[in-house]
Amino acid sequence: MKLPFGIEKLDDVLGGGLDKDTINLVIGRSGAGKTILASHWAAEGARNGENVVYLATTMGRKSCESYLGKMKFMEGVFDRIHWRFVRIDAKFLLPLTPEKLEESVVATIKTQPRDVDRIVVDSVTDMDKALGDPVLYRLALRYLSRLFQKNDVTALFVEEAPYMQEWSETKNLAESVILLDILRVPDGYARALRILKKYRTAHPLDYIPFEITDQGIEIRDGKFVRRNYEFEYRA
Ligand SMILES: Nc1ncnc2c1ncn2[C@@H]1O[C@H](COP(=O)(O)OP(=O)(O)OP(=O)(O)O)[C@@H](O)[C@H]1O
Ligand SMILES: [Mg+2]
Numbered sequence: 001m002k003l004p005f006g007i008e009k010l011d012d013v014l015g016g017g018l019d020k021d022t023i024n025l026v027i028g029r030s031g032a033g034k035t036i037l038a039s040h041w042a043a044e045g046a047r048n049g050e051n052v053v054y055l056a057t058t059m060g061r062k063s064c065e066s067y068l069g070k071m072k073f074m075e076g077v078f079d080r081i082h083w084r085f086v087r088i089d090a091k092f093l094l095p096l097t098p099e100k101l102e103e104s105v106v107a108t109i110k111t112q113p114r115d116v117d118r119i120v121v122d123s124v125t126d127m128d129k130a131l132g133d134p135v136l137y138r139l140a141l142r143y144l145s146r147l148f149q150k151n152d153v154t155a156l157f158v159e160e161a162p163y164m165q166e167w168s169e170t171k172n173l174a175e176s177v178i179l180l181d182i183l184r185v186p187d188g189y190a191r192a193l194r195i196l197k198k199y200r201t202a203h204p205l206d207y208i209p210f211e212i213t214d215q216g217i218e219i220r221d222g223k224f225v226r227r228n229y230e231f232e233y234r235a
Helices: 008-013 034-047 061-070 098-109 125-131 134-150
Strands: 023-028 052-056 082-085 118-122 154-160 176-185 188-198 208-213 216-219
Touching: 008 208, 008 216, 023 034, 023 134, 034 052, 034 061, 034 118, 034 154, 034 176, 034 216, 052 098, 061 082, 082 098, 098 134, 125 134, 125 154, 134 154
Parallel strands: 023 154, 023 176, 052 082, 052 118, 118 154
Antiparallel strands: 176 188, 188 208, 208 216
16 A cells, blocks of 8 residues: 655655655755655645644744745645644663654654654754764664554654765665755756665666746656766677
8 A cells, every 4th residue: 555745746756655654764955855745744644634744853832833834735625634843852762772762752752653644854963963873873763663563553754864974874765765865957956856765666767857946846857867977888
């Protein structure tokens, strides 16, 4: 079973949407469109009558209402999403055990995980910052993933891609990874997304152009290709 974004061209290339009961990841730098993409997915779930939780660690309710609440795809469904605004603090996570994490998550989402169909965690990067340690962060992600899997919750994690360092290991936990990027093109910059992986699905590897408007994310036709190849096939 697939859980679509409600963005037709994206759902097509994903083979219908995200796979039910899996952990998924949207990754990109600041301003790439992660929150808008994740909220499309939340809105589509609510539109289908699912129980949707959006855990927001960087936005407040007011800015969320005046930002995402005004987007076209949120019409009629904004109030059906269970928005949870939280500042992640190390004391909610430490000492880090599966039980402690579950307790904090339940207290935050104010509902039993088994009743949730879709959850967005925007962003797990704040958990990384609060813990300040890559080993603890990896463990926290693993416990969080297990908690969702145990309760048949389909999850979409949002993570900020680092500018310099190595990428975190969140991508290894996820069954699908969508990279949102801003590409340098001859006459400036352009938004594009790329499916880095999706288990069980034959998907394009190309950079797919998109735009952000008041309607939300709109996928454009065509693809971006590199002009200078780093590899060339030789017989
Ligand atoms: N109504 C709009 N019309 C056109 N573009 C918009 C609109 N709203 C937002 N944008 C674009 O989307 C960007 C922000 O998208 P989004 O909030 O999804 O980014 P993000 O990847 O979540 O960033 P952050 O890391 O800061 O959370 C803005 O910087 C702007 O370029
Ligand atoms: Mg965001």
